[in-house]
Amino acid sequence: xxxxxxxxxxxxxxxxxxxxxxxxxxxxxxxxxxxxxxxxxxxxxxxxxxxxxxxxxxxxxxxxxxxxxxxxxxxxxxxxxxxxxxxxxxxxxxxxxxxxxxxxxxxxxxxxxxxxxxxxxxxxxxxxxxxxxxxxxxxxxxxxxxxxxxxxxxxxxxxxxxxxxxxxxxxxxxxxxxxxxxxxxxxxxxxxxxxxxxxxxxxxxxxxxxxxxxxxxxxxx
Amino acid sequence: xxxxxxxxxxxxxxxxxxxxxxxxxxxxxxxxxxxxxxxxxxxxxxxxxxxxxxxxxxxxxxxxxxxxxxxxxxxxxxxxxxxxxxxxxxxxxxxxxxxxxxxxxxxxxxxxxxxxxxxxxxxxxxxxxxxxxxxxxxxxxxxxxxxxxxxxxxxxxxxxxxxxxxxxxxxxxxxxxxxxxxxxxxxxxxxxxxxxxxxxxxxxxxxxxxxxxxxxxxxxxxxxxxxxxxxxxxxxxxxxxxxxxxxxxxxxxxxxxxxxxxxxxxxxxxxxxxxxxxxxxxxxxxxxxxxxxxxxxxxxxxxxxxxxxxxxxxxxxxxxxxxxxxxxxxxxxxxxxxxxxxxxxxxxxxxxxxxxxxxxxxxxxxxxxxxxxxxxxxxxxxxxxxxx
Amino acid sequence: xxxxxxxxxxxxxxxxxxxxxxxxxxxxxxxxxxxxxxxxxxxxxxxxxxxxxxxxxxxxxxxxxxxxxxxxxxxxxxxxxxxxxxxxxxxxxxxxxxxxxxxxxxxxxxxxxxxxxxxxxxxxxxxxxxxxxxxxxxxxxxxxxxxxxxxxxxxxxxxxxxxxxxxxxxxxxxxxxxxxxxxxxxxxxxxxxxxxxxxxxxxxxxx
Numbered sequence: 041x042x043x044x045x046x047x048x049x050x051x052x053x054x055x056x057x058x059x060x061x062x063x064x065x066x067x068x069x070x071x072x073x074x075x076x077x078x079x080x081x082x083x084x085x086x087x088x089x090x091x092x093x094x095x096x097x098x099x100x101x102x103x104x105x106x107x108x109x110x111x112x113x114x115x116x117x118x119x120x121x122x123x124x125x126x127x128x129x130x131x132x133x134x135x136x137x138x139x140x141x142x143x144x145x146x147x148x149x150x151x152x153x154x155x156x157x158x159x160x161x162x163x164x165x166x167x168x169x170x171x172x173x174x175x176x177x178x179x180x181x182x183x184x185x186x187x188x189x190x191x192x193x194x195x196x197x198x199x200x201x202x203x204x205x206x207x208x209x210x211x212x213x214x215x216x217x218x219x220x221x222x223x224x225x226x227x228x229x230x231x232x233x234x235x236x237x238x239x240x241x242x243x244x245x246x247x248x249x250x251x252x253x254x255x256x257x258x259x260x261x
Numbered sequence: 262x263x264x265x266x267x268x269x270x271x272x273x274x275x276x277x278x279x280x281x282x283x284x285x286x287x288x289x290x291x292x293x294x295x296x297x298x299x300x301x302x303x304x305x306x307x308x309x310x311x312x313x314x315x316x317x318x319x320x321x322x323x324x325x326x327x328x329x330x331x332x333x334x335x336x337x338x339x340x341x342x343x344x345x346x347x348x349x350x351x352x353x354x355x356x357x358x359x360x361x362x363x364x365x366x367x368x369x370x371x372x373x374x375x376x377x378x379x380x381x382x383x384x385x386x387x388x389x390x391x392x393x394x395x396x397x398x399x400x401x402x403x404x405x406x407x408x409x410x411x412x413x414x415x416x417x418x419x420x421x422x423x424x425x426x427x428x429x430x431x432x433x434x435x436x437x438x439x440x441x442x443x444x445x446x447x448x449x450x451x452x453x454x455x456x457x458x459x460x461x462x463x464x465x466x467x468x469x470x471x472x473x474x475x476x477x478x479x480x481x482x483x484x485x486x487x488x489x490x491x492x493x494x495x496x497x498x499x500x501x502x503x504x505x506x507x508x509x510x511x512x513x514x515x516x517x518x519x520x521x522x523x524x525x526x527x528x529x530x531x532x533x534x535x536x537x538x539x540x541x542x543x544x545x546x547x548x549x550x551x552x553x554x555x556x557x558x559x560x561x562x563x564x565x566x567x568x569x570x571x572x573x574x575x576x577x578x579x580x581x582x583x584x585x586x587x588x589x590x591x592x593x594x595x596x597x598x599x600x601x602x603x604x605x606x607x608x609x610x611x612x613x614x615x616x617x618x619x620x621x622x623x624x625x626x627x628x629x630x631x632x633x634x635x636x637x638x639x640x641x642x643x644x645x646x647x648x649x
Numbered sequence: 650x651x652x653x654x655x656x657x658x659x660x661x662x663x664x665x666x667x668x669x670x671x672x673x674x675x676x677x678x679x680x681x682x683x684x685x686x687x688x689x690x691x692x693x694x695x696x697x698x699x700x701x702x703x704x705x706x707x708x709x710x711x712x713x714x715x716x717x718x719x720x721x722x723x724x725x726x727x728x729x730x731x732x733x734x735x736x737x738x739x740x741x742x743x744x745x746x747x748x749x750x751x752x753x754x755x756x757x758x759x760x761x762x763x764x765x766x767x768x769x770x771x772x773x774x775x776x777x778x779x780x781x782x783x784x785x786x787x788x789x790x791x792x793x794x795x796x797x798x799x800x801x802x803x804x805x806x807x808x809x810x811x812x813x814x815x816x817x818x819x820x821x822x823x824x825x826x827x828x829x830x831x832x833x834x835x836x837x838x839x840x841x842x843x844x845x846x847x848x849x850x851x852x853x854x855x856x
Contacts, residue, residue, distance in 0.1 A: 067580025068368025097493050101611040103596050146583055150493050150509045156583060181496020181616055207322035207648060209734050213835040216769045217330060223769040224837035229849035294738055295688050297717035302690055302735055323735040324691055327768030349692035413702035431789060645691055
């Protein structure tokens with residue numbers, strides 16, 4: 041299979057206006073991915089599916105990822121004059137990256153037996169701008185998985201044939217897999233709590249100054 | 262299952278997307294989540310015209326146990342017992358898929374004996390999974406448990422092997438990153454070899470009982486036909502894809518583990534109907550027996566875990582990885598994003614049963630209610646995996 | 650067991666006369682023919698099926714006929730994790746069962762949420778909404794554990810009295826046989842537990 045750089049240049053040649061970026065992957069798995077822009081995502085997807093060399097006809101996995109607002113620290117070595125001498129000083133700069141939601145697609149080809157080619161799409165933010173185009177018209181296997189991402193992360197996929205909750209009940213009103221989700225408080229009976237469960241259970245009965253094991257447990261009459 | 266026309270409460274009614282385009286008098290039935298078949302808590306809202314299915318919408322989530330959220334709050338090794346409970350029939354292959362993904366993420370190598378043990382246990386899992394599936398499907402069709410008893414008789418023998426090796430019948434928690442947890446003794450290997458040697462005789466008996474039976478043939482042939490193009494586009498994997506004639510087995514494509522060292526064939530179907538899917542499982546069991554015989558011959562003493570892997574404070578490098586295996590139900594994959602912490606940042610399971618259900622509506626349209634249960638049984642779903 | 654003198658009973662038996670009480674006969678019939686509801690949620694359901702299979706054979710205890718319909722079942726074995734989405738259906742099934750009915754909570758998940766306790770969709774134990782008679786710990790409990798629980802239940806049924814102040818719960822007219830079904834709320838089930846049924850022990854501090 042061709043390298044990601046070649047795929048990127050061919051996509052940009054075939055789909056006018058598409059902006060592709062290669063995201064490097066630092067782990068030994070060497071699975072780098074392509075970040076595609078939301079406007080041309082469906083066109084890029086169709087190209088990837090029908091292109092004779094790639095023929096990525098099998099979309100294996102569709103995942104949602106939640107990235108909160110992050111502060112990335114960068115350290116750079118700068119030459120500065122200190123006490124009259126030129127020295128290399130390490131300077132740290134902070135970059136604030138606002139949070140977003142991401143949809144990651146793993147594509148394989150059954151005809152050519154190669155893969156994976158990983159593509160990603162990002163929303164603009166985590167509040168109102170959580171719209172992404174749906175790739176279900178291109179690969180039907182994304183149908184249920186995009187519904188699951190809508191249910192658990194809140195990304196609205198435009199063009200999806202049937203976008204509604206799939207795993208949680210219909211009246212549920214939260215997006216549970218987001219990093220800032222607080223689960224409901226049903227910690228009234230915790231026999232051996234510790235760490236963060238202890239904090240949640242303390243709301244329901246008097247806090248215990250010693251560690252558990254010193255209590256006498258009796259049943260209610 | 263309950264057939265109610267108008268007196269159901271709003272939240273139980275099939276969704277409006279079904280109800281707004283009814284032609285004439287269609288009966289809306291909710292099959293599940295408690296129903297006589299043994300596929301777990303799965304619900305299907307069907308709209309029937311007499312006995313013929315006109316619309317079918319599956320409803321999931323009755324066993325949604327937040328496995329992925331728990332995975333984000335647990336360490337990498339701590340999630341291994343949870344993977345047992347995903348597809349609760351095949352805990353060994355789930356463990357292997359997860360271990361493979363973490364090994365891809367962190368670049369860990371696995372010693373030889375561990376790879377052979379992994380193959381042996383995975384193929385034993387495949388044997389008991391396919392046998393149980395045939396038993397369950399026949400019991401749905403009305404054979405009322407007799408084939409299930411035969412299948413479970415063999416399954417108990419294999420579960421005894423798992424118990425003496427890993428300590429538990431079903432939830433084995435056996436694989437570790439870089440190898441296996443416990444070494445198999447020579448007696449265990451000899452016992453396993455005996456069971457595998459007697460397996461083809463059981464397969465002959467079982468096939469004669471089931472697959473030559475004219476009721477089974479009449480109820481499964483030309484029922485639920487799946488075309489190869491739709492199967493590939495809908496992301497179907499596993500025996501269901503190969504029943505349509507598509508030659509795609511991840512053991513041969515990705516060449517993970519030591520599968521390139523074994524000679525085995527891939528059975529392919531012609532028509533893509535339910536009977537072909539049953540035959541797939543029966544033929545794959547025979548191929549698994551072949552792989553097991555070769556593995557028993559080739560396994561040699563050695564270490565079973567990579568000594569360089571830290572067990573405590575295991576922190577893989579920053580990055581992501583997607584690892585997949587050919588599980589008994591299809592392609593089971595794990596997608597992990599690590600940010601250098603002891604817990605994964607994103608832990609995702611690619612469930613084969615969930616994605617194989619995408620085409621359930623297409624397969625069932627135009628068939629009768631009785632066929633729906635047969636088609637559902639042949640897709641081989643397990644709700645622990647569908648809902649996670 | 651009964652109020653009849655044992656010596657008299659053996660003497661009569663030698664003569665070919667068999668004496669018992671209505672309560673013993675009634676309970677003997679009930680305990681040896683418990684019909685479970687064919688209803689499994691998750692992994693523990695597979696161990697339940699293995700118990701019903703030929704090796705562990707629940708049929709010798711009378712529990713062979715798994716009824717698909719709750720109207721015909723005596724026993725509901727809640728085998729597997731109870732999720733909040735499934736909980737109203739389980740309470741509805743329990744309501745549809747006819748008295749006398751029993752519930753076995755099989756596995757850690759049905760007792761208290763089990764390994765999945767820290768989940769947003771997991772109900773921390775089915776005894777929040779319906780009364781449970783026997784709890785089986787384990788993940789999953791072995792088939793022998795389920796048989797042991799079955800025998801415990803048989804012992805419990807045997808000890809149920811038909812008359813008097815201590816008579817069995819289902820015979821008292823003011824005991825509810827149906828429990829309110831929880832509704833789906835915006836973030837959780839409403840109510841999150843049934844206070845009449847869910848009475849966890851209080852934790853006191855040693856002074």
